[in-house]
Amino acid sequence: MSGSHLATTAPLGEPDAGASFSAAERAAMQAALAAAAQGPRGANPLVGAVVLGTDGSPLVTGYHRGAGTAHAEADAIAQAQAAGLDLRGASMVVTLEPCNHCGRTGPCARAIINAGITDVIYAIDDPHDPAAGGAVTLRAAGVRVRSGLAADAALDLNRRWFDAVAAKRPFVTLHIAQTLDSRIAADDGTSQWISSPESLADNHALRGRIDAILVGTQTVLVDNPRLTARNSDGEESGKQPLRAVMGYRGIPEDAAIHGADGNVLHLATRDPREALDQLFQSGVRHLMVEGGSRILSAFLTAGLVDELIVYLAPTLLGSGTPALDDLGITTLADAQQWEWDSASGGAVQMLGRDLRLHLRPARPASPASAPGVESPAATSTSSDTTPHRNGADTAAGGN
Numbered sequence: 001m002s003g004s005h006l007a008t009t010a011p012l013g014e015p016d017a018g019a020s021f022s023a024a025e026r027a028a029m030q031a032a033l034a035a036a037a038q039g040p041r042g043a044n045p046l047v048g049a050v051v052l053g054t055d056g057s058p059l060v061t062g063y064h065r066g067a068g069t070a071h072a073e074a075d076a077i078a079q080a081q082a083a084g085l086d087l088r089g090a091s092m093v094v095t096l097e098p099c100n101h102c103g104r105t106g107p108c109a110r111a112i113i114n115a116g117i118t119d120v121i122y123a124i125d126d127p128h129d130p131a132a133g134g135a136v137t138l139r140a141a142g143v144r145v146r147s148g149l150a151a152d153a154a155l156d157l158n159r160r161w162f163d164a165v166a167a168k169r170p171f172v173t174l175h176i177a178q179t180l181d182s183r184i185a186a187d188d189g190t191s192q193w194i195s196s197p198e199s200l201a202d203n204h205a206l207r208g209r210i211d212a213i214l215v216g217t218q219t220v221l222v223d224n225p226r227l228t229a230r231n232s233d234g235e236e237s238g239k240q241p242l243r244a245v246m247g248y249r250g251i252p253e254d255a256a257i258h259g260a261d262g263n264v265l266h267l268a269t270r271d272p273r274e275a276l277d278q279l280f281q282s283g284v285r286h287l288m289v290e291g292g293s294r295i296l297s298a299f300l301t302a303g304l305v306d307e308l309i310v311y312l313a314p315t316l317l318g319s320g321t322p323a324l325d326d327l328g329i330t331t332l333a334d335a336q337q338w339e340w341d342s343a344s345g346g347a348v349q350m351l352g353r354d355l356r357l358h359l360r361p362a363r364p365a366s367p368a369s370a371p372g373v374e375s376p377a378a379t380s381t382s383s384d385t386t387p388h389r390n391g392a393d394t395a396a397g398g399n
Ligand SMILES: NC(=O)C1=CN([C@@H]2O[C@H](COP(=O)(O)OP(=O)(O)OC[C@H]3O[C@@H](n4cnc5c(N)ncnc54)[C@H](OP(=O)(O)O)[C@@H]3O)[C@@H](O)[C@H]2O)C=CC1
Pocket: 175, 176, 177, 178, 183, 184, 185, 189, 190, 191, 194, 215, 216, 217, 218, 219, 220, 222, 223, 246, 247, 248, 249, 250, 269, 270, 271, 272, 290, 291, 292, 293, 294, 295, 296, 298, 321
């Protein structure tokens, strides 16, 4: 999965047209998809894996917990080894083709072979060059490999991640900490704090997982923020994100954002795509856009937001800075549509007195999806052998 950084335009491979799957394998794939959804969205795709014993019964379930941690397959194998299970002759059901590269956590194809697993069933291809994919390595070692099971669901789980990688830009999480009446600051510019301590802790945990955090120049001038990841004692904790500021105006020399490490990037642009390009070139694969309203709106208008986290406080201001500026929408038909994202902690969480709302862009509407018109996509269950993504909008990924 750390191979997400290796973008390519190679199309995903075709599913195994003739592959058939047992009821136990189908059930295991559903469990693997559910496990995958427990991971955090970000630089790597969500991936889950279930190991089945020789009698088809599930032995262990693993999933990927984010960049730098064990891949789903390695997580499952480690659990099995910790439990003293012998995996020789076992099957592995996984939501993405096992990786074949040595990232930070070692190639999963090799780990599967070493564990003695003899059957691998995966949903969709690792969109790296297929010739370099884990399936090739597994088959060469005599492992029986089948793919295409629940391909639609597996693709949908990470669809915005696939899009981001194809576009060679970071995965973008948007943060809004707002009042019930959609204000992110009061009329006099005060805003600390609208969020509950629990929401702030959640936000700091997120800051510790991302590669970079971005605000507008106005937020730097008004708030003089540090933008570090800190623990409940206010101390910097763990990995710190690159701090990025977007806008033409310069950053004051004495601004707190410089910090002790000076790990700050001034993006002298008002173009979100240009900002993302510069961040991508700096190695950023997961960006959190923190605000303020004009920056949030610029990314939303450009369609460059993959995940939305709204901390909603039961507070009213009546006036002040609105969460969002103009999105260029003048009629309801052009409204942006979002859907609740049940992955990565769920769609709605209570954080102290706040609600944490988690959303992702709705799937593009098809003409048949108007009210009263039954959409085949909405009514059919996920096909097990539908074609994988077509090559046009796919790129790198990998597990
Ligand atoms: N509650 C919350 O979650 C948060 C609240 N805030 C609050 O938000 C307020 C600031 O919000 P806001 O005034 O909207 O300022 P922003 O922080 O969004 O910064 C706006 C500035 O960014 C530059 N800029 C860069 N790209 C664009 C673009 N595409 N469109 C417009 N401007 C761009 C412009 O400055 P330039 O002339 O330099 O180009 C512009 O003046 C503060 O009061 C702060 O406290 C901020 C973050 C989070």
